[in-house]
Amino acid sequence: MSSLKEILTRRPVSATIRLTVPAGAARPAPPVGPALGQYRLNLMAFCKDFNARTQKYKPDTPMAVTITAYKDNTFEFTVKSPSVTWYLKKAAGIELGSGRPGHVVASSVTLKHIYEIAKVKQSDPYCQYMSLESICKSIIGTANTMGIQVVKELD
Amino acid sequence: MRGTHFFKHLSFISSWRISSQPRRLIHGVFPSPLSQRRLSSVFRNFSTSSSLPTTHSLTSPYFSVRISCPKDSADMLSEALLCFGASSTSMDEQGSDEGNDKICIDSIFSDRQDVDVCISHAADSVGLKELPSYEVRVGEQYDWIKKTQESFCPVEVTEGLWIVPEWRTPPDAHATNIILNPGFAFGTGEHPTTKLCLLLLHGLIKGGERFLDYGTGSGILAIAALKFGAASSVGIDVDPQAITAATQNAALNKISPNKMQLTLVPPDGRTHEVVEGQSPNSMGVTTESESFDIVIANILLNPLLDLADDIVSHAKPGAVVAVSGIISEQVPYIMERYSPLLESISVTEIDDWACVCGTKRRGLTVN
Numbered sequence: 001m002s003s004l005k006e007i008l009t010r011r012p013v014s015a016t017i018r019l020t021v022p023a024g025a026a027r028p029a030p031p032v033g034p035a036l037g038q039y040r041l042n043l044m045a046f047c048k049d050f051n052a053r054t055q056k057y058k059p060d061t062p063m064a065v066t067i068t069a070y071k072d073n074t075f076e077f078t079v080k081s082p083s084v085t086w087y088l089k090k091a092a093g094i095e096l097g098s099g100r101p102g103h104v105v106a107s108s109v110t111l112k113h114i115y116e117i118a119k120v121k122q123s124d125p126y127c128q129y130m131s132l133e134s135i136c137k138s139i140i141g142t143a144n145t146m147g148i149q150v151v152k153e154l155d
Numbered sequence: 156m157r158g159t160h161f162f163k164h165l166s167f168i169s170s171w172r173i174s175s176q177p178r179r180l181i182h183g184v185f186p187s188p189l190s191q192r193r194l195s196s197v198f199r200n201f202s203t204s205s206s207l208p209t210t211h212s213l214t215s216p217y218f219s220v221r222i223s224c225p226k227d228s229a230d231m232l233s234e235a236l237l238c239f240g241a242s243s244t245s246m247d248e249q250g251s252d253e254g255n256d257k258i259c260i261d262s263i264f265s266d267r268q269d270v271d272v273c274i275s276h277a278a279d280s281v282g283l284k285e286l287p288s289y290e291v292r293v294g295e296q297y298d299w300i301k302k303t304q305e306s307f308c309p310v311e312v313t314e315g316l317w318i319v320p321e322w323r324t325p326p327d328a329h330a331t332n333i334i335l336n337p338g339f340a341f342g343t344g345e346h347p348t349t350k351l352c353l354l355l356l357h358g359l360i361k362g363g364e365r366f367l368d369y370g371t372g373s374g375i376l377a378i379a380a381l382k383f384g385a386a387s388s389v390g391i392d393v394d395p396q397a398i399t400a401a402t403q404n405a406a407l408n409k410i411s412p413n414k415m416q417l418t419l420v421p422p423d424g425r426t427h428e429v430v431e432g433q434s435p436n437s438m439g440v441t442t443e444s445e446s447f448d449i450v451i452a453n454i455l456l457n458p459l460l461d462l463a464d465d466i467v468s469h470a471k472p473g474a475v476v477a478v479s480g481i482i483s484e485q486v487p488y489i490m491e492r493y494s495p496l497l498e499s500i501s502v503t504e505i506d507d508w509a510c511v512c513g514t515k516r517r518g519l520t521v522n
Contacts, residue, residue, distance in 0.1 A: 012248070018233050019243030024455065028303070028339050030296070034217050034263050035243035037299025040306045044341055048348070052482050052508075055456040064237070069245075073306065 011074070015039055017067040023054035039069045046077070053079060057120075062086070081124055084142045087117045098147020108149040114139050217242070217296065218264045222274065222289040228281050229258045235277035236262050240269045267291070310344045312353050318344030318375065321407060331382050334407045335373055340392075340400035342373035342453075348479040351503055351510035352376055352453050355477055359449060360384050367391070367469050369452035369462075370480075374401025376451055377415055378408050388415045389447070393422040424465040445471050453479040460492050467496045470515045477512040486511060 017039070019031050026032055028043035036043055046067070054063055067077040089095065092107035118135040121127050127135055140150055224232055233244040244262045264270050270291060278286055307320040311330075319325045320343075321336040335343060342349055356366075356376065362384040368377040371390030374397075380388050390401050398419050405415050420426045450470045452459060459466070459478050470476050476497055481489055486502055486509050494500065497513030504510070 015245050015247045016233075017243060017245035018237055020237055024457065030217060030265060031242035031263065033296070033303070034219070034294060034299045035245060037303045039245075040302055042306065042345065043303050044343055045346055048341060048346055048480070051455055052480060052485070055485065059457075 011070040011072065013068055014071045015069045017069060019065055019067075020062045021050060021065055022060040023057040023063050024051050024059045026050040036067065036069075036075075039075075040073050041067070041069055041075050042073075046075070050077070050079065057081065078125060081120055084117065084121065084139050085146060087120070088113075088139070088143055088146060088148055091117065092148050094148075101145050101147035104147055105149050106147040108151050109143065110151055110153055114143075114150060215265070215296075216293045218267055218270060219292045219294045220262045220264060220270055220274070220289050221292070222260045222262060222287050223257050224260060224278075224283065224287040226256050226258045228283060229260060231281040232277055232283070232287075233260055233262075235280045236260070236273060239273040239276045239280075240264065240266075241273060263294075307343060312344060312350050313357060316353065316357065316379075333375060333378055333382060335375060335404050336400070336407060340373040340394065340397040342371075342375040344375060347505035347508040348453050348481075348510065349375060351505055351508065352451050352477065352479055353379055355503070355510060355512060356380055356383060356449070356451070359475060362386075364448035365389075365446065367447040367450045369450060369466050369469070370454040370458075371401050371417065372397050372453075374404045374415075374417065376453065377401065377417075378404060378410060380449070381410055381414055382408070385449075387413075390415065390417045391420045391426060392417075393420060395419055424462045426465055427468070445469070447471065447474060449475045449477075451477045451479070455480050456485045456488065459489060463492050463496060467493075467515055467519070472515050472517040472519070474515050475512065476515055477510055479508070479510040481509050481511070482507050483509050485509075 017035050019035050021032060026047040028047055032047065033043060036046060050063075050065065054061075057063065062082050064080040064082070065077055066080075067075050069075045088109060091109045091113040094107045098104045098106035114136050115132075117139055118132055121135055121139070122130075122132060130138075143150055222232070222236075229246060233246060236244050241262045242265055244260050246258060246260050264273070274289060275286055304320070304322075307323075309317050309319040309323055309326055311317050311326075315327075315330045317325055317327060317330050317332045319332050319334050321334055325332040325334075333344070344350070344353070353376065356379055360366075360380060360383040364380075364385045366377065366380040366385045366388045368374070368380070368388060368390040371377055371392045372394075374390050377388035377390040390398075392398055392401070398417050401417050405412075405417070445468065447469050448471060450466060452462075452466050459481065466478070467476055476493075478489060478493070483504055489511050490500065493511065493513065496516060496519065498516050500511060500513035502509055502511050
């Protein structure tokens with residue numbers, strides 16, 4: 001979402017860093033420390049910024065962060081919520097998906113779970129243009145590939 | 156657990172070209188406020204969920220792996236590495252005049268065991284035909300700690316007020332200079348929220364006030380209040396590392412212990428119990444409820460909402476209470492939570508950060 005002016009005056013990038021940080025719990029220590037420290041980025045600023053922006057997620061949810069470090073030691077970052085598979089595994093209460101999806105059912109989740117996951121995913125940068133219904137369909141598709149059954153209600 | 160959803164079967168790649176040349180370990184001359192014992196105690200309770208590496212220690216070395224792979228699969232490989240157990244990955248930008256099509260990914264792992272397995276799984280999951288060549292190097296935590304500290308420069312918050320790191324000389328010897336060695340605690344003076352709070356204090360303090368720094372971090376606000384003329388400061392925090400850092404910073408600024416009291420409190424907001432439970436110490440600084448003229452809490456949205464009653468309870472009726480550490484879009488939640496407790500609420504903002512300030516309503520019942 002950059003304006004034309006921003007694109008024309010883009011700062012030179014020095015590196016792209018990816019890591020996983022628990023929501024609201026960034027500290028200037030591993031994994032954040034070594035990854036950002038070597039580019040001389042301001043760790044405190046990142047931690048404070050990241051923690052403030054992830055307040056709306058459940059504490060300690062692992063968030064995928066992508067940081068763009070510029071040559072002048074400034075940086076920008078985007079935060080993605082955990083993958084759909086992570087949410088599905090949590091909702092279904094399992095650690096691993098099914099070994100043989102389509103044949104063996106690992107566990108089940110209800111439509112309400114799907115709806116709740118879709119609502120969280122809607123605030124992700126790449127999902128914002130999708131309708132809630134299409135996000136739900138995509139999540140149900142993922143559930144099928146993991147061998148997780150979607151039921152109307154749990155008995 | 157390690158992302159088996161990615162693909163159905165693994166094929167281990169037989170030809171491994173590995174060169175591991177661990178660099179000479181630098182046995183830490185750690186900077187002064189950080190002793191190994193203290194550091195490991197901070198991370199005792201580091202959060203562990205099933206998808207994060209479990210060994211996070213500030214005293215053990217970490218492993219930095221440089222992987223060389225084709226440019227067009229670099230992004231996907233980085234993501235795959237994270238799924239399979241890397242702590243982080245980073246890619247340097249290449250100049251457009253680089254002839255070859257290979258790019259280097261630097262990946263950090265906390266456990267040497269994981270490296271080889273992780274790379275082979277990741278390479279396979281993105282469809283690389285052969286295992287990329289990689290080099291493992293041991294890094295000491297000291298490396299990045301030192302680099303981070305080098306990036307602190309003196310900051311002029313407002314005219315006549317400077318925050319200066321311990322290892323630099325103040326640019327203006329006549330200004331009010333706060334000397335800091337933040338260690339791992341928040342508060343270096345550069346962050347917009349710290350600036351907002353410092354400017355607020357600067358404007359508020361006339362002399363002789365009692366100040367409470369709720370969530371003191373490096374102690375910067377408590378120290379600043381005393382420098383501006385407050386009678387005494389109390390700083391509380393849930394992080395033992397913060398109390399350690401703040402105590403040292405107080406000493407650096409030659410503040411006598413009877414002017415500034417720093418206490419560790421439990422995270423559930425039972426601050427009054429801890430503080431009143433202490434026998435009045437020889438310093439003579441005791442804190443009962445409703446005894447502070449200014450209370451500032453620069454933390455995060457969720458604790459501010461949960462602990463609102465506790466934060467406000469420390470202020471005298473009509474005293475100033477300010478909260479920060481919130482981004483502008485979070486201000487409505489704060490307003491909703493604090494309106495019953497405070498009046499004459501005003502909001503100041505720098506960049507995307509906000510500070511909400513008000514005076515405690517008189518006649519509030521104290522729980």
